[in-house]
Amino acid sequence: MRRRLGFFAVLAALIAGVAVGAQRAGELVVIDTPVSEDLYAAGRSIELLAAVDGDVVAAGQSVIVAAPVSGDLLAAGERVVVRGAVGDDARLAGRLVRVSAQIADHLVAAGQEVELGPESRVGAWAWLAGETVIVHGTVTGDVSVVARRIVITGQLLGRADLQAESIELREGARVAGDLVLRSEGEPRIAPGAVLEGEQRRLAPKAPSVDAPDAAAGGTLMFAAVAVAGVVLYLLFPHLATASAETARARPWASLGLGLAVLAATPLLVAALLATVVAALLGVVLLLLYLCALVFGMAAGLFFLGRQALVLALRRAPGRLAHVLALLGAALVVALLQYVPVVGGLAAFVLLLLGLGSLQLQYWWAYRRMYSGVRRTD
Numbered sequence: 001m002r003r004r005l006g007f008f009a010v011l012a013a014l015i016a017g018v019a020v021g022a023q024r025a026g027e028l029v030v031i032d033t034p035v036s037e038d039l040y041a042a043g044r045s046i047e048l049l050a051a052v053d054g055d056v057v058a059a060g061q062s063v064i065v066a067a068p069v070s071g072d073l074l075a076a077g078e079r080v081v082v083r084g085a086v087g088d089d090a091r092l093a094g095r096l097v098r099v100s101a102q103i104a105d106h107l108v109a110a111g112q113e114v115e116l117g118p119e120s121r122v123g124a125w126a127w128l129a130g131e132t133v134i135v136h137g138t139v140t141g142d143v144s145v146v147a148r149r150i151v152i153t154g155q156l157l158g159r160a161d162l163q164a165e166s167i168e169l170r171e172g173a174r175v176a177g178d179l180v181l182r183s184e185g186e187p188r189i190a191p192g193a194v195l196e197g198e199q200r201r202l203a204p205k206a207p208s209v210d211a212p213d214a215a216a217g218g219t220l221m222f223a224a225v226a227v228a229g230v231v232l233y234l235l236f237p238h239l240a241t242a243s244a245e246t247a248r249a250r251p252w253a254s255l256g257l258g259l260a261v262l263a264a265t266p267l268l269v270a271a272l273l274a275t276v277v278a279a280l281l282g283v284v285l286l287l288l289y290l291c292a293l294v295f296g297m298a299a300g301l302f303f304l305g306r307q308a309l310v311l312a313l314r315r316a317p318g319r320l321a322h323v324l325a326l327l328g329a330a331l332v333v334a335l336l337q338y339v340p341v342v343g344g345l346a347a348f349v350l351l352l353l354g355l356g357s358l359q360l361q362y363w364w365a366y367r368r369m370y371s372g373v374r375r376t377d
Contacts, residue, residue, distance in 0.1 A: 028043060028044065028045050028047075029041050029042075029043040029045070029046045029047070029060070030047045030049065031046075031047065031048045031049060031050055031052070031067075032049045032050050033050050034050045034051050034052075034053070035050065035051070035052045035053065035054070036053045036054070037053070037054050038052075038054040038055045038056070038057075038071070038263075038264070038267075039052050039054065039055070039056045039057070039058075040056075040057045040058075040256065040259050040260035040263055040264070041056070041057070041058045041059075041060070041256065041259075042058070042059045042060060042252060042255035042256035042258075042259050042352070043060045043252050043255075043256070044060055044061045044062070044252075045060060045061060045062045046058050046059075046060040046062065046063045046064065046077075047064045047066065048064065048065045048066060048067050048069075048084065049066055049067055050067050051067050051068045051069075051070075051084075052067070052068070052069045052070065052071075053070045053071075054069075054070060054071050055069070055071035055072045055073070055074075055088075055263075056069045056071070056072070056073050056074070056075070057074045057075075057259055057260075057263045058073075058074070058075045058076075058077075058259075059075070059076045059077060059255060059259055059348075059349070059352065060077045061077055061078045061079070062077055062078065062079045063075045063076070063077040063079070063080045063081070063094070064081045064083070065081070065082045065083065065084050065086075065101075066081075066083045066084050067084040068084045068085045068086075068087070069084060069085070069086050069087060070087040070088075071087055071088050072086075072088045072089045072090070072091075073086045073088075073089070073090040073091070073092070074090075074091045074092075074263070075090075075091075075092050075093075075094075076092070076093045076094060076345060076348065077094045078094055078095045078096070079094055079095065079096045080092050080093070080094040080096070080097045080098070080111070081098045081100075082098070082099045082100070082101050082103075083100050083101050084101055085101050085102045085103075085104070086101065086102070086103045086104060087104050088104055088105050089103075089105045089106050089107070089108075090103045090105075090106075090107050090108070090109075091107075091108045091109075092107075092108070092109040092110075092111075093109070093110050093111060093344075093345065094111045095111055095112045095113070096111060096112065096113050097109045097110070097111040097113070097114045097115070097130070098114075098115045098117065099115070099116050099117065099120045099137070100116075100117030100118075100119045100120050100137075101119065101120060102120070102121045102123070103120070103121070103122045103123060104123045105123055105124045106122070106123075106124040106125045106126065106127075106141070107122045107124075107125075107126040107127070107128075107139075108126075108127045108128075109126075109127075109128050109129075109130075110128070110129045110130060111130045111131075112130055112131045112132070113130060113131060113132045113133075113134075114128050114129070114130040114132070114133045114134070114147075115133075115134045115135075115136070116128075116134070116135045116136060116137040116139075116154065117136050117137055118136045118137055118154070119137065120136070120137030120138070120154075121137055121138045121139075121140070122137070122138070122139045122140060122141070122143075123140050123141075124140060124141040125139075125141035125142045125143065125144075125158070126139045126141070126142075126143045126144070127143075127144050128143070128144070128145045128146075128147070129145070129146045129147060130147050131147060131148050131149070132147060132148065132149045132150075132151075133145050133147040133149070133150050133151070133164075134150075134151045134152075134153075135150075135151070135152050135153070135154045135156070136153050136154045137154045137155075138154055138155040138156075138157065139154070139155070139156050139157065139158065140157050140158065141157070141158045142158040142159040142160070142161075142177070143156050143158065143159075143160050143161070144160075144161045145160075145161070145162050145163065145164070146163045146164070147163075147164045148164055148165050148166070149164055149165065149166045149168075150162050150164040150166070150167045150168065151168045151170065152167075152168065152169045152170065152173045152175075152193075153170045153171070153172050153173050154172075154173065154174075155173075155174045155176075156173075156174065156175045156176065156177070157174075157176045157177070158176065158177045159177035159178045159179075159180075159197070160175050160177065160178075160179050160180065161180045161182075162179070162180065162181055162182065162183075162187075163182035163183070164182075164183055165183060165184055165185065166183065166185060166188075167181055167183045167187040167188070168187070168188045168189075168190075169187070169188070169189045169190060169193040169195075170190050170192075170193065171190045171191075171192035171193065172192060172193070173190070173192075173193040173194070174193070174194040174195075174196070175193075175194070175195050175196065175197060176196045176197065177196075177197045178197040178198045178199075178200070179195055179197055179198070179199045179200070180200050180202060181199070181200070181201050181202070182201075182202050182203065187201075223330065223334070225294060225297045225298050225301065225330065226298070226301060226326060226327050226329075226330035228294050228295060228298045229295075229297075229298030229299070229301050229302050229326050229330070230323055230326060230327070232295055232298050232299070232302075233302060233319075233322060233323065233326065234319075234323075237319070237322075239358075239361060240299065240302050240322075241306070241322075242361055243299045243302075243303070243354065243357040243358050243360075243361050244299070244302055244303040244306045244307075244357070246357040246360050246361060247299075247300075247303045247353045247354065247356070247357040248303070248307065250357075250360070251353065253356065253360065254352070254353050254356035254357040254360065255349070255352045255353060255356055256356065257355075257356035257359050257360060258296065258351065258352030258353060258354070258355035258356030258357075258359070259352050259356070261292070261355055261356065261359055262293075262351070262352065262355060265285070265289045265292075266289070268285065269285050269286045269289065292355060292358070292359075293351070293355070295354070295358065296351055296352075296354040296355030296356075296358055297347070297350065297351045297354055297355075298326075298354065299353075299354030299355070299357060299358050300349075300350030300351055300352075300353045300354030300355075301326055301329045301330050301333065301350060301354070302322070302326050302329070302354070303350070303353055303354060303357070304329040304332075304333070304350060305322070305324075305325030305326040305327075305328060305329035306322065306325060308325055308328070308329065309321055309322070309325045333346060333347055333350065
């Protein structure tokens, strides 16, 4: 039994070790020296001021990318600002998303307000969604926009599909490909706007039955995760409570490590599967990764439920209270999935917290088992 635990602990430590090497976490994370590897950052405020030769994955209340990124950029936060060039794809989500730099490949951005500044240029297609979407820059490929209000003053060089209650193409706007407009009111097209392709007016798309179905599917998923969380707690109550306390005491470390593990492990699995000798290890690691995602989400829900219990009772809750709180947290997060952007961000943050806190527990268990080092907080 000890050897089995040791095997899983070593694999967990391997995942954590690969991820931690390129991790930055803290209240305020400032990257002011060049980074020659993939970067994973989590914190209240993240500022990237030096070039990164690799991918960047960042999550925080404020994320500012002011230096070049040679690979992909994945950023989520209340405020996401991109002023440095991105060498590949960019996927951005937040209440406020602003891009004023070149994106070499495609762009996916969602938020309450999404704005592409005059200096922005997207090298391939773009998919934009939000309350308000403003495009002052250039999109080389096709663009699809779904919003309540759309304002275009820039250059759309491919096909454009725009759906909103209010659509404005102002002076200087140019659409080189076909233009599809879906709006309840009459789109406002300025005399100086240049429309080179075919124009079509279509009725707005009716709300897709897939949207509620997706949310309902999410509810079922959270129900399954809640069951897994109950099983985790009943079998390993110390691990569940310890991971919840770690997420409370070290939220930024848990977020950062969870973010790193979430992004780095598929790369490690792909590298192992590409070899003949280590392919079996890659399959095992993939299965462990999928299990880690389920139990990471369960740990995040347990953390949420436990925090609510502690605040309400102001004392250590019992086992039944823990189970009920976990189920209640799962219900709340499942209902949030019906709220665009907010539900997804809440689930994402809980997943990172749970995944990171569990990895920290595995790492400390590994150190105690093999080196006799005890954790000191």
